[in-house]
Amino acid sequence: AQSVAQPEDQVNVAEGNPLTVKCTYSVSGNPYLFWYVQYPNRGLQFLLKYITGDNLVKGSYGFEAEFNKSQTSFHLKKPSALVSDSALYFCAVRDNAGNNRKLIWGLGTSLAVNP
């Protein structure tokens, strides 16, 4: 069965510092991996995805993520954090094995960027 974990409930970082939000997954086939962001009282917005190809994926708002198959991880990164990056971040995975069509979500990581 597929699963995804975000091991940190909250991440705190100073503005201008690099940030990392962690995600690990478990699938039986190959993964489709996604990152989304949710600002307070809003719906979710897509940041980036990995389907196949280059392990380093670049997305919206200066975010990027690195797919690491051996460590089954897909950590979200940004070189220089902004206060406006403060939000809730979700990692999601779909296992492409068989007829599975379900997207499974992590519990979310709250990112706080301090001025």
Place this chain on the structure above:
Amino acid sequence: NAGVTQTPKFQVLKTGQSMTLQCAQDMNHEYMSWYRQDPGMGLRLIHYSVGAGITDQGEVPNGYNVSRSTTEDFPLRLLSAAPSQTSVYFCASSYSDRNEQFFGPGTRLTVL
């Protein structure tokens, strides 16, 4: 394009009442899904559809029904509301299950 729209934005029900949460998209997306979001629980998939006439259960389908008679619409029905269904409900759509999902603004439901 309006994107993904959901109605109502807020709803209060009494235990045992039924209601339908509406979801529509104007992007000709085949894949649509319903989630509920609860504090500390992340997003949990209730039901999803890969095209008109085709629906399937997600992680937490009990107490909810869906249908997909058109590509555009994907209503979620609560058959007999329970306090455990108090949550924020999001509808989402995408071209396929490989593509990014577009989310509606959500419906905040309270069951008393």
